[in-house]
Amino acid sequence: MKLYPINAGNLKLDGGAMFGVVPKVLWNRSNPADANNMIDIATRCLLIEDGNRLILIDNGMGDKQSDKFYSYYHPWGDYNLDASLKAAGFNRDDITDVFMTHLHFDHCGGSIQWNKDRTGYEPAFKNAHFWSNKDHWKWATEPNRRERASFLKENIMPMEESGQLKFTALPEDNLLKNSALGFDIFFADGHTDKQMIPLIKYKDKTIAFMADLLPTVGHLPLPYVMGYDTRPLLTLNEKENFLNIAAEQNFYLFLEHDAHHEIITVHNTENGVRLKGLHTCEEIFN
Template identity: 75%
Template sequence: MNLYPIKAGNFKLDGGAMFGVVPKVLWNKTNPADQNNLIDIAARCLLIENGDQLILIDSGMGDKQSEKFFSYYSLWGDDSLDKSLAKHNFHRDDITDVFITHLHFDHCGGVIQWNDKKTGYELAFKNAKIWSNQEHWKWATEPNAREKASFLKENILPIEESGQLNFITRTQLNTSYQEESELGFGILFADGHTEKQMIPHINYKGKTIVFMADLLPTVGHIPLPYVMGYDTRPLLTLDEKKLFLEKAATNNWYLFLEHDAHNEIITVQHTEKGVRLKEVFTCYEIFN
Protein backbone atom coordinates (compact mmCIF):
# COMPACT_ATOMS: atom_id res chain seq x y z
CA MET A 1 0.00 0.00 0.00
CA ASN A 2 1.12 3.54 -0.83
CA LEU A 3 -0.40 6.79 0.45
CA TYR A 4 -0.21 10.19 -1.25
CA PRO A 5 -1.48 13.60 -0.09
CA ILE A 6 -3.55 15.26 -2.81
CA LYS A 7 -3.88 19.03 -2.52
CA ALA A 8 -7.18 20.00 -4.12
CA GLY A 9 -6.84 23.73 -3.38
CA ASN A 10 -6.85 26.28 -0.58
CA PHE A 11 -9.46 28.75 0.58
CA LYS A 12 -10.44 30.87 3.57
CA LEU A 13 -13.33 30.71 6.02
CA ASP A 14 -14.58 33.00 8.75
CA GLY A 15 -12.61 32.29 11.91
CA GLY A 16 -15.58 32.88 14.15
CA ALA A 17 -17.67 30.33 12.26
CA MET A 18 -14.79 27.84 12.43
CA PHE A 19 -14.52 28.11 16.22
CA GLY A 20 -18.09 28.66 17.36
CA VAL A 21 -18.38 30.07 20.88
CA VAL A 22 -14.60 30.30 21.46
CA PRO A 23 -13.42 33.95 21.60
CA LYS A 24 -11.12 35.19 18.84
CA VAL A 25 -8.43 36.14 21.37
CA LEU A 26 -8.00 32.39 21.97
CA TRP A 27 -8.35 30.79 18.54
CA ASN A 28 -6.35 33.53 16.83
CA LYS A 29 -3.22 32.16 18.53
CA THR A 30 -3.31 28.92 16.53
CA ASN A 31 -5.27 30.07 13.47
CA PRO A 32 -4.40 33.73 12.85
CA ALA A 33 -7.05 35.68 10.97
CA ASP A 34 -6.53 38.29 8.26
CA GLN A 35 -8.10 41.75 8.24
CA ASN A 36 -11.42 40.24 7.17
CA ASN A 37 -11.43 37.71 10.02
CA LEU A 38 -10.70 34.89 7.58
CA ILE A 39 -8.38 31.97 8.35
CA ASP A 40 -6.40 29.71 6.01
CA ILE A 41 -8.11 26.43 5.10
CA ALA A 42 -6.81 23.55 2.96
CA ALA A 43 -8.60 20.87 0.96
CA ARG A 44 -6.02 18.11 1.54
CA CYS A 45 -7.33 14.83 0.16
CA LEU A 46 -5.74 11.38 0.46
CA LEU A 47 -4.96 8.88 -2.29
CA ILE A 48 -4.61 5.19 -1.38
CA GLU A 49 -2.83 2.89 -3.84
CA ASN A 50 -3.58 -0.67 -2.81
CA GLY A 51 -3.07 -3.35 -5.44
CA ASP A 52 -5.46 -2.65 -8.31
CA GLN A 53 -7.38 -0.10 -6.28
CA LEU A 54 -6.69 3.63 -6.40
CA ILE A 55 -8.94 5.24 -3.79
CA LEU A 56 -9.35 9.00 -3.41
CA ILE A 57 -10.75 10.25 -0.11
CA ASP A 58 -12.66 13.51 -0.71
CA SER A 59 -12.16 15.78 -3.72
CA GLY A 60 -12.17 19.44 -2.67
CA MET A 61 -14.74 21.90 -4.00
CA GLY A 62 -13.90 21.53 -7.70
CA ASP A 63 -13.92 24.35 -10.24
CA LYS A 64 -17.41 24.38 -11.77
CA GLN A 65 -19.02 26.97 -9.49
CA SER A 66 -19.44 30.60 -10.47
CA GLU A 67 -16.90 33.35 -9.93
CA LYS A 68 -19.31 34.89 -7.42
CA PHE A 69 -19.47 31.61 -5.48
CA PHE A 70 -15.68 31.29 -5.26
CA SER A 71 -15.36 34.95 -4.23
CA TYR A 72 -17.01 34.03 -0.93
CA TYR A 73 -14.13 31.66 -0.13
CA SER A 74 -11.06 33.74 -1.10
CA LEU A 75 -9.20 31.00 -2.98
CA TRP A 76 -5.42 31.20 -2.64
CA GLY A 77 -2.37 29.31 -3.86
CA ASP A 78 -2.02 27.30 -7.05
CA ASP A 79 -2.73 23.76 -5.81
CA SER A 80 -5.25 21.71 -7.76
CA LEU A 81 -6.40 18.13 -7.72
CA ASP A 82 -5.15 17.43 -11.24
CA LYS A 83 -1.72 18.95 -10.62
CA SER A 84 -1.37 17.05 -7.38
CA LEU A 85 -2.34 13.75 -9.00
CA ALA A 86 0.13 14.39 -11.83
CA LYS A 87 2.89 15.05 -9.30
CA HIS A 88 2.50 11.43 -8.22
CA ASN A 89 2.16 10.21 -11.84
CA PHE A 90 -1.59 9.65 -11.70
CA HIS A 91 -4.58 10.94 -13.67
CA ARG A 92 -8.18 11.23 -12.50
CA ASP A 93 -9.12 8.49 -14.98
CA ASP A 94 -6.91 6.12 -12.98
CA ILE A 95 -9.07 6.50 -9.87
CA THR A 96 -11.11 3.36 -9.14
CA ASP A 97 -13.00 4.66 -6.09
CA VAL A 98 -13.85 8.04 -4.60
CA PHE A 99 -14.80 7.89 -0.92
CA ILE A 100 -16.74 10.96 0.23
CA THR A 101 -16.57 11.58 3.98
CA HIS A 102 -19.68 13.75 3.69
CA LEU A 103 -21.43 15.73 0.99
CA HIS A 104 -20.67 19.34 1.97
CA PHE A 105 -19.44 21.15 -1.14
CA ASP A 106 -15.82 21.53 -0.02
CA HIS A 107 -15.52 17.74 0.29
CA CYS A 108 -17.40 16.48 -2.76
CA GLY A 109 -17.52 19.35 -5.29
CA GLY A 110 -14.60 17.98 -7.27
CA VAL A 111 -16.48 14.77 -8.05
CA ILE A 112 -18.70 16.58 -10.59
CA GLN A 113 -17.63 18.78 -13.51
CA TRP A 114 -19.20 20.51 -16.49
CA ASN A 115 -19.49 18.47 -19.68
CA ASP A 116 -17.53 19.66 -22.74
CA LYS A 117 -20.29 21.98 -23.95
CA LYS A 118 -21.17 23.26 -20.46
CA THR A 119 -24.76 22.15 -21.00
CA GLY A 120 -24.82 19.74 -18.07
CA TYR A 121 -22.78 17.92 -15.47
CA GLU A 122 -20.79 14.68 -15.51
CA LEU A 123 -18.53 12.69 -13.23
CA ALA A 124 -14.97 13.99 -13.09
CA PHE A 125 -13.81 10.42 -12.35
CA LYS A 126 -15.32 8.44 -15.20
CA ASN A 127 -13.95 5.06 -14.11
CA ALA A 128 -14.63 5.34 -10.39
CA LYS A 129 -17.24 4.10 -8.00
CA ILE A 130 -18.42 6.96 -5.76
CA TRP A 131 -18.97 5.96 -2.12
CA SER A 132 -21.30 7.50 0.46
CA ASN A 133 -23.70 5.89 2.96
CA GLN A 134 -27.47 5.64 2.89
CA GLU A 135 -28.16 7.64 6.05
CA HIS A 136 -25.97 10.53 5.03
CA TRP A 137 -27.23 10.49 1.44
CA LYS A 138 -30.82 10.83 2.67
CA TRP A 139 -29.72 13.64 5.03
CA ALA A 140 -28.03 15.51 2.17
CA THR A 141 -30.77 15.07 -0.42
CA GLU A 142 -33.48 16.15 2.05
CA PRO A 143 -31.45 18.93 3.71
CA ASN A 144 -32.36 20.91 6.79
CA ALA A 145 -32.41 24.70 6.49
CA ARG A 146 -29.15 25.05 8.42
CA GLU A 147 -27.11 22.86 6.04
CA LYS A 148 -28.94 23.45 2.77
CA ALA A 149 -26.33 25.93 1.49
CA SER A 150 -23.60 23.29 1.90
CA PHE A 151 -25.49 20.48 0.12
CA LEU A 152 -25.49 21.68 -3.49
CA LYS A 153 -27.75 19.75 -5.86
CA GLU A 154 -25.24 20.04 -8.70
CA ASN A 155 -22.68 18.20 -6.56
CA ILE A 156 -25.00 15.44 -5.43
CA LEU A 157 -27.74 14.51 -7.90
CA PRO A 158 -25.41 13.89 -10.89
CA ILE A 159 -23.62 11.22 -8.82
CA GLU A 160 -26.84 9.24 -8.52
CA GLU A 161 -27.74 9.87 -12.16
CA SER A 162 -24.35 8.50 -13.27
CA GLY A 163 -25.13 5.02 -11.96
CA GLN A 164 -21.78 4.96 -10.18
CA LEU A 165 -23.08 5.74 -6.69
CA ASN A 166 -22.39 3.08 -4.06
CA PHE A 167 -23.23 2.94 -0.37
CA ILE A 168 -20.90 1.65 2.32
CA THR A 169 -22.56 -1.30 4.04
CA ARG A 170 -23.05 -0.70 7.75
CA THR A 171 -22.69 -4.17 9.25
CA GLN A 172 -22.89 -3.06 12.90
CA LEU A 173 -25.70 -0.57 13.33
CA ASN A 174 -25.40 -0.52 17.13
CA THR A 175 -21.87 0.92 17.13
CA SER A 176 -20.25 4.00 15.63
CA TYR A 177 -17.06 2.22 14.51
CA GLN A 178 -16.87 -0.42 11.80
CA GLU A 179 -13.57 -2.33 11.53
CA GLU A 180 -13.94 -3.31 7.87
CA SER A 181 -15.56 -1.73 4.83
CA GLU A 182 -15.77 -2.50 1.13
CA LEU A 183 -12.67 -0.35 0.61
CA GLY A 184 -10.49 -2.21 3.09
CA PHE A 185 -10.31 0.32 5.91
CA GLY A 186 -12.22 0.92 9.12
CA ILE A 187 -14.76 3.73 9.41
CA LEU A 188 -15.93 5.83 12.35
CA PHE A 189 -19.44 7.20 11.78
CA ALA A 190 -19.81 10.59 13.49
CA ASP A 191 -23.03 12.60 13.76
CA GLY A 192 -22.06 15.89 15.41
CA HIS A 193 -20.94 17.81 12.33
CA THR A 194 -23.50 16.23 10.04
CA GLU A 195 -25.41 12.95 9.94
CA LYS A 196 -23.10 9.92 9.46
CA GLN A 197 -19.89 11.69 8.49
CA MET A 198 -17.36 8.93 7.76
CA ILE A 199 -13.86 9.03 9.28
CA PRO A 200 -11.52 6.44 7.65
CA HIS A 201 -8.97 4.53 9.78
CA ILE A 202 -6.21 3.14 7.55
CA ASN A 203 -3.64 0.55 8.63
CA TYR A 204 -0.35 1.56 7.04
CA LYS A 205 3.04 0.04 7.84
CA GLY A 206 2.13 -0.66 11.44
CA LYS A 207 0.56 2.78 11.94
CA THR A 208 -3.08 3.85 12.08
CA ILE A 209 -3.66 6.84 9.81
CA VAL A 210 -6.98 8.59 10.50
CA PHE A 211 -8.42 10.95 7.87
CA MET A 212 -9.99 13.57 10.11
CA ALA A 213 -12.39 15.35 7.70
CA ASP A 214 -14.46 17.74 9.87
CA LEU A 215 -14.24 15.87 13.16
CA LEU A 216 -10.94 17.70 13.77
CA PRO A 217 -10.47 20.41 11.12
CA THR A 218 -7.20 21.91 12.40
CA VAL A 219 -4.68 21.65 15.22
CA GLY A 220 -6.46 24.60 16.80
CA HIS A 221 -9.58 22.45 17.30
CA ILE A 222 -7.97 19.92 19.68
CA PRO A 223 -9.32 21.45 22.96
CA LEU A 224 -12.79 20.02 23.48
CA PRO A 225 -14.84 23.28 23.51
CA TYR A 226 -13.30 24.35 20.20
CA VAL A 227 -16.19 23.17 18.03
CA MET A 228 -17.17 24.67 14.68
CA GLY A 229 -20.23 26.86 14.41
CA TYR A 230 -21.06 24.81 11.30
CA ASP A 231 -21.73 21.65 13.33
CA THR A 232 -25.40 20.70 13.49
CA ARG A 233 -25.09 19.02 16.91
CA PRO A 234 -22.19 20.73 18.73
CA LEU A 235 -22.73 18.95 22.05
CA LEU A 236 -22.57 15.62 20.25
CA THR A 237 -19.37 16.72 18.50
CA LEU A 238 -17.96 17.46 21.95
CA ASP A 239 -18.63 13.88 23.09
CA GLU A 240 -17.46 12.31 19.83
CA LYS A 241 -14.25 14.31 19.81
CA LYS A 242 -13.50 13.53 23.46
CA LEU A 243 -13.87 9.79 22.93
CA PHE A 244 -11.89 9.86 19.70
CA LEU A 245 -9.00 11.97 21.02
CA GLU A 246 -8.62 9.78 24.09
CA LYS A 247 -8.29 6.72 21.85
CA ALA A 248 -5.95 8.55 19.48
CA ALA A 249 -3.65 9.55 22.35
CA THR A 250 -3.67 6.10 23.94
CA ASN A 251 -2.99 4.30 20.65
CA ASN A 252 -0.65 6.91 19.10
CA TRP A 253 -2.77 7.30 15.99
CA TYR A 254 -1.55 9.58 13.21
CA LEU A 255 -4.19 12.19 12.39
CA PHE A 256 -4.28 13.38 8.76
CA LEU A 257 -5.72 16.91 8.79
CA GLU A 258 -7.80 17.70 5.73
CA HIS A 259 -8.40 21.38 6.49
CA ASP A 260 -5.29 22.56 8.34
CA ALA A 261 -3.35 24.57 5.77
CA HIS A 262 -0.12 24.50 7.77
CA ASN A 263 -0.06 21.17 9.66
CA GLU A 264 -0.44 17.95 7.70
CA ILE A 265 -0.28 15.05 10.18
CA ILE A 266 -0.24 15.15 13.98
CA THR A 267 -0.21 12.90 17.02
CA VAL A 268 -1.79 13.78 20.36
CA GLN A 269 -1.04 12.93 23.99
CA HIS A 270 -2.72 12.83 27.40
CA THR A 271 -1.90 15.82 29.65
CA GLU A 272 -3.26 17.28 32.87
CA LYS A 273 -5.33 19.66 30.74
CA GLY A 274 -6.74 16.85 28.61
CA VAL A 275 -5.59 15.60 25.24
CA ARG A 276 -3.20 18.00 23.56
CA LEU A 277 -0.87 18.15 20.57
CA LYS A 278 2.16 15.85 20.74
CA GLU A 279 4.03 16.02 17.43
CA VAL A 280 3.58 17.48 13.95
CA PHE A 281 4.72 15.63 10.83
CA THR A 282 4.72 16.22 7.10
CA CYS A 283 3.05 13.61 4.93
CA TYR A 284 6.46 12.87 3.41
CA GLU A 285 7.85 11.92 6.83
CA ILE A 286 5.06 9.40 7.48
CA PHE A 287 4.37 8.07 3.99
CA ASN A 288 7.97 7.53 2.80
Protein backbone atom coordinates in the same frame (compact mmCIF):
# COMPACT_ATOMS: atom_id res chain seq x y z
CA MET B 1 0.06 0.10 -0.12
CA LYS B 2 1.21 3.63 -0.85
CA LEU B 3 -0.29 6.92 0.38
CA TYR B 4 -0.15 10.30 -1.31
CA PRO B 5 -1.40 13.68 -0.04
CA ILE B 6 -3.49 15.40 -2.70
CA ASN B 7 -4.05 19.13 -2.20
CA ALA B 8 -7.20 20.10 -4.09
CA GLY B 9 -6.80 23.81 -3.35
CA ASN B 10 -6.73 26.36 -0.53
CA LEU B 11 -9.42 28.78 0.57
CA LYS B 12 -10.32 31.07 3.44
CA LEU B 13 -13.21 30.80 5.87
CA ASP B 14 -14.55 33.06 8.59
CA GLY B 15 -12.61 32.35 11.77
CA GLY B 16 -15.63 32.91 13.99
CA ALA B 17 -17.64 30.33 12.05
CA MET B 18 -14.75 27.87 12.25
CA PHE B 19 -14.52 28.17 16.06
CA GLY B 20 -18.12 28.72 17.13
CA VAL B 21 -18.47 30.18 20.62
CA VAL B 22 -14.72 30.33 21.32
CA PRO B 23 -13.52 33.97 21.55
CA LYS B 24 -11.24 35.22 18.82
CA VAL B 25 -8.57 36.21 21.35
CA LEU B 26 -8.11 32.47 21.97
CA TRP B 27 -8.40 30.86 18.51
CA ASN B 28 -6.43 33.64 16.81
CA ARG B 29 -3.29 32.33 18.51
CA SER B 30 -3.31 29.07 16.55
CA ASN B 31 -5.25 30.19 13.45
CA PRO B 32 -4.41 33.87 12.86
CA ALA B 33 -7.07 35.80 10.96
CA ASP B 34 -6.58 38.45 8.30
CA ALA B 35 -8.17 41.91 8.35
CA ASN B 36 -11.48 40.39 7.21
CA ASN B 37 -11.47 37.77 9.99
CA MET B 38 -10.70 35.01 7.47
CA ILE B 39 -8.35 32.12 8.26
CA ASP B 40 -6.32 29.83 5.99
CA ILE B 41 -8.00 26.55 5.08
CA ALA B 42 -6.76 23.65 2.94
CA THR B 43 -8.65 20.90 1.15
CA ARG B 44 -5.99 18.24 1.61
CA CYS B 45 -7.22 14.91 0.29
CA LEU B 46 -5.64 11.47 0.50
CA LEU B 47 -4.89 8.98 -2.28
CA ILE B 48 -4.51 5.30 -1.41
CA GLU B 49 -2.78 2.99 -3.88
CA ASP B 50 -3.58 -0.55 -2.79
CA GLY B 51 -3.11 -3.32 -5.34
CA ASN B 52 -5.42 -2.63 -8.29
CA ARG B 53 -7.38 0.01 -6.40
CA LEU B 54 -6.68 3.72 -6.37
CA ILE B 55 -8.91 5.31 -3.73
CA LEU B 56 -9.28 9.08 -3.41
CA ILE B 57 -10.66 10.34 -0.10
CA ASP B 58 -12.53 13.63 -0.67
CA ASN B 59 -11.77 15.95 -3.60
CA GLY B 60 -12.27 19.60 -2.65
CA MET B 61 -14.63 22.21 -4.07
CA GLY B 62 -14.16 21.48 -7.76
CA ASP B 63 -14.08 24.14 -10.45
CA LYS B 64 -17.61 24.28 -11.89
CA GLN B 65 -19.16 26.95 -9.67
CA SER B 66 -19.48 30.62 -10.60
CA ASP B 67 -16.86 33.28 -9.95
CA LYS B 68 -19.31 34.83 -7.47
CA PHE B 69 -19.48 31.55 -5.54
CA TYR B 70 -15.70 31.25 -5.28
CA SER B 71 -15.36 34.90 -4.29
CA TYR B 72 -16.98 34.02 -0.96
CA TYR B 73 -14.14 31.57 -0.20
CA HIS B 74 -11.08 33.52 -1.41
CA PRO B 75 -9.06 30.76 -3.13
CA TRP B 76 -5.31 31.20 -2.74
CA GLY B 77 -2.13 29.37 -3.67
CA ASP B 78 -1.24 27.22 -6.66
CA TYR B 79 -2.66 23.85 -5.62
CA ASN B 80 -5.39 22.06 -7.56
CA LEU B 81 -6.66 18.50 -7.85
CA ASP B 82 -5.29 17.67 -11.29
CA ALA B 83 -1.82 19.06 -10.62
CA SER B 84 -1.62 17.17 -7.33
CA LEU B 85 -2.69 13.91 -8.95
CA LYS B 86 -0.13 14.45 -11.72
CA ALA B 87 2.62 15.09 -9.17
CA ALA B 88 1.76 11.70 -7.62
CA GLY B 89 1.95 10.06 -11.07
CA PHE B 90 -1.78 9.68 -11.76
CA ASN B 91 -4.77 11.31 -13.40
CA ARG B 92 -8.53 11.27 -12.80
CA ASP B 93 -9.14 8.31 -15.10
CA ASP B 94 -6.85 6.15 -12.94
CA ILE B 95 -9.06 6.54 -9.87
CA THR B 96 -11.12 3.43 -9.09
CA ASP B 97 -12.95 4.70 -5.99
CA VAL B 98 -13.88 8.15 -4.66
CA PHE B 99 -14.70 8.00 -0.96
CA MET B 100 -16.49 11.06 0.42
CA THR B 101 -16.36 11.63 4.16
CA HIS B 102 -19.55 13.67 3.70
CA LEU B 103 -21.28 15.65 0.97
CA HIS B 104 -20.58 19.27 1.91
CA PHE B 105 -19.37 21.10 -1.17
CA ASP B 106 -15.76 21.51 -0.01
CA HIS B 107 -15.43 17.73 0.33
CA CYS B 108 -17.23 16.42 -2.76
CA GLY B 109 -17.43 19.28 -5.27
CA GLY B 110 -14.62 17.81 -7.35
CA SER B 111 -16.63 14.62 -7.97
CA ILE B 112 -18.71 16.26 -10.70
CA GLN B 113 -17.75 18.53 -13.58
CA TRP B 114 -19.41 20.30 -16.51
CA ASN B 115 -19.94 18.17 -19.60
CA LYS B 116 -18.10 19.12 -22.78
CA ASP B 117 -20.62 21.71 -24.01
CA ARG B 118 -21.52 22.93 -20.49
CA THR B 119 -25.17 21.96 -20.85
CA GLY B 120 -25.12 19.61 -17.88
CA TYR B 121 -22.92 17.69 -15.48
CA GLU B 122 -20.95 14.44 -15.57
CA PRO B 123 -18.65 12.50 -13.24
CA ALA B 124 -15.14 13.92 -13.07
CA PHE B 125 -13.87 10.38 -12.41
CA LYS B 126 -15.35 8.29 -15.19
CA ASN B 127 -13.90 4.95 -14.06
CA ALA B 128 -14.61 5.30 -10.33
CA HIS B 129 -17.30 4.30 -7.89
CA PHE B 130 -18.49 7.12 -5.60
CA TRP B 131 -18.88 6.02 -1.97
CA SER B 132 -21.26 7.49 0.61
CA ASN B 133 -23.72 5.84 3.03
CA LYS B 134 -27.49 5.61 2.87
CA ASP B 135 -28.21 7.68 5.97
CA HIS B 136 -25.94 10.55 4.98
CA TRP B 137 -27.20 10.44 1.40
CA LYS B 138 -30.77 10.89 2.64
CA TRP B 139 -29.61 13.69 4.96
CA ALA B 140 -27.89 15.47 2.07
CA THR B 141 -30.62 15.03 -0.54
CA GLU B 142 -33.38 16.11 1.88
CA PRO B 143 -31.36 18.85 3.60
CA ASN B 144 -32.31 20.80 6.69
CA ARG B 145 -32.35 24.58 6.40
CA ARG B 146 -29.14 24.88 8.40
CA GLU B 147 -27.08 22.86 5.91
CA ARG B 148 -28.93 23.45 2.65
CA ALA B 149 -26.31 25.87 1.33
CA SER B 150 -23.58 23.24 1.83
CA PHE B 151 -25.37 20.41 -0.01
CA LEU B 152 -25.37 21.49 -3.66
CA LYS B 153 -27.56 19.39 -5.93
CA GLU B 154 -25.15 19.71 -8.84
CA ASN B 155 -22.46 18.05 -6.70
CA ILE B 156 -24.66 15.21 -5.50
CA MET B 157 -27.42 14.09 -7.85
CA PRO B 158 -25.21 13.42 -10.92
CA MET B 159 -23.39 10.73 -8.92
CA GLU B 160 -26.63 8.78 -8.52
CA GLU B 161 -27.70 9.46 -12.11
CA SER B 162 -24.37 8.13 -13.42
CA GLY B 163 -24.92 4.69 -11.89
CA GLN B 164 -21.51 4.95 -10.21
CA LEU B 165 -22.82 5.55 -6.67
CA LYS B 166 -22.26 2.95 -3.94
CA PHE B 167 -22.98 2.91 -0.21
CA THR B 168 -20.84 1.55 2.60
CA ALA B 169 -22.45 -0.61 5.24
CA LEU B 170 -23.67 1.10 8.41
CA PRO B 171 -22.40 -0.20 11.77
CA GLU B 172 -24.53 -0.99 14.80
CA ASP B 173 -22.34 1.33 16.87
CA ASN B 174 -20.00 4.01 15.53
CA LEU B 175 -17.25 1.83 14.04
CA LEU B 176 -17.39 -0.17 10.82
CA LYS B 177 -14.60 -2.74 10.71
CA ASN B 178 -13.03 -3.74 7.40
CA SER B 179 -15.29 -1.77 5.07
CA ALA B 180 -15.66 -2.52 1.36
CA LEU B 181 -12.80 -0.06 0.79
CA GLY B 182 -10.42 -2.10 2.94
CA PHE B 183 -10.20 0.28 5.90
CA ASP B 184 -12.18 0.81 9.09
CA ILE B 185 -14.59 3.76 9.31
CA PHE B 186 -15.52 5.78 12.39
CA PHE B 187 -18.97 7.38 12.07
CA ALA B 188 -19.63 10.78 13.67
CA ASP B 189 -22.93 12.68 13.74
CA GLY B 190 -22.12 16.02 15.36
CA HIS B 191 -20.92 17.93 12.32
CA THR B 192 -23.41 16.34 9.94
CA ASP B 193 -25.29 13.06 10.03
CA LYS B 194 -23.06 10.01 9.47
CA GLN B 195 -19.81 11.73 8.58
CA MET B 196 -17.23 8.99 7.90
CA ILE B 197 -13.68 9.09 9.28
CA PRO B 198 -11.40 6.51 7.56
CA LEU B 199 -8.86 4.64 9.69
CA ILE B 200 -6.15 3.32 7.40
CA LYS B 201 -3.65 0.68 8.48
CA TYR B 202 -0.38 1.70 6.89
CA LYS B 203 2.74 -0.31 7.74
CA ASP B 204 2.77 -0.23 11.56
CA LYS B 205 0.66 2.93 11.80
CA THR B 206 -3.00 3.94 11.85
CA ILE B 207 -3.68 7.01 9.72
CA ALA B 208 -6.97 8.73 10.65
CA PHE B 209 -8.36 11.04 7.98
CA MET B 210 -9.96 13.61 10.26
CA ALA B 211 -12.24 15.51 7.82
CA ASP B 212 -14.42 17.88 9.90
CA LEU B 213 -14.17 16.02 13.20
CA LEU B 214 -10.84 17.82 13.73
CA PRO B 215 -10.35 20.45 11.01
CA THR B 216 -7.07 21.98 12.25
CA VAL B 217 -4.56 21.70 15.07
CA GLY B 218 -6.27 24.70 16.61
CA HIS B 219 -9.41 22.63 17.16
CA LEU B 220 -7.76 20.18 19.56
CA PRO B 221 -9.25 21.69 22.77
CA LEU B 222 -12.61 19.99 23.25
CA PRO B 223 -14.80 23.13 23.37
CA TYR B 224 -13.29 24.38 20.10
CA VAL B 225 -16.19 23.20 17.93
CA MET B 226 -17.15 24.74 14.60
CA GLY B 227 -20.19 26.94 14.29
CA TYR B 228 -21.04 24.86 11.21
CA ASP B 229 -21.72 21.74 13.30
CA THR B 230 -25.40 20.81 13.51
CA ARG B 231 -25.06 19.12 16.92
CA PRO B 232 -22.12 20.79 18.68
CA LEU B 233 -22.60 19.02 22.02
CA LEU B 234 -22.50 15.69 20.22
CA THR B 235 -19.31 16.77 18.42
CA LEU B 236 -17.84 17.54 21.85
CA ASN B 237 -18.44 13.95 23.01
CA GLU B 238 -17.40 12.35 19.72
CA LYS B 239 -14.19 14.33 19.59
CA GLU B 240 -13.35 13.51 23.21
CA ASN B 241 -13.92 9.78 22.68
CA PHE B 242 -11.98 9.70 19.43
CA LEU B 243 -9.03 11.72 20.71
CA ASN B 244 -8.73 9.51 23.78
CA ILE B 245 -8.49 6.46 21.50
CA ALA B 246 -6.07 8.31 19.22
CA ALA B 247 -3.83 9.10 22.18
CA GLU B 248 -3.95 5.56 23.58
CA GLN B 249 -3.29 3.90 20.23
CA ASN B 250 -0.94 6.55 18.82
CA PHE B 251 -2.99 7.35 15.72
CA TYR B 252 -1.53 9.70 13.14
CA LEU B 253 -4.19 12.33 12.49
CA PHE B 254 -4.26 13.52 8.87
CA LEU B 255 -5.65 17.07 8.83
CA GLU B 256 -7.76 17.88 5.78
CA HIS B 257 -8.34 21.57 6.50
CA ASP B 258 -5.17 22.74 8.24
CA ALA B 259 -3.25 24.71 5.61
CA HIS B 260 -0.01 24.70 7.61
CA HIS B 261 0.10 21.32 9.39
CA GLU B 262 -0.38 17.98 7.66
CA ILE B 263 -0.32 15.27 10.33
CA ILE B 264 -0.28 15.34 14.13
CA THR B 265 -0.11 12.93 17.03
CA VAL B 266 -1.69 13.49 20.45
CA HIS B 267 -1.18 12.21 23.99
CA ASN B 268 -2.95 12.25 27.33
CA THR B 269 -1.85 14.85 29.88
CA GLU B 270 -3.16 16.06 33.23
CA ASN B 271 -5.11 18.66 31.27
CA GLY B 272 -6.59 16.16 28.82
CA VAL B 273 -5.54 15.22 25.29
CA ARG B 274 -2.93 17.59 23.93
CA LEU B 275 -0.63 17.88 20.93
CA LYS B 276 2.27 15.43 20.99
CA GLY B 277 3.96 15.93 17.64
CA LEU B 278 3.77 17.67 14.26
CA HIS B 279 4.60 15.60 11.21
CA THR B 280 4.74 15.92 7.44
CA CYS B 281 3.21 13.48 5.00
CA GLU B 282 6.67 12.87 3.52
CA GLU B 283 7.96 11.85 6.94
CA ILE B 284 5.11 9.46 7.74
CA PHE B 285 4.33 8.03 4.29
CA ASN B 286 7.90 7.35 3.12
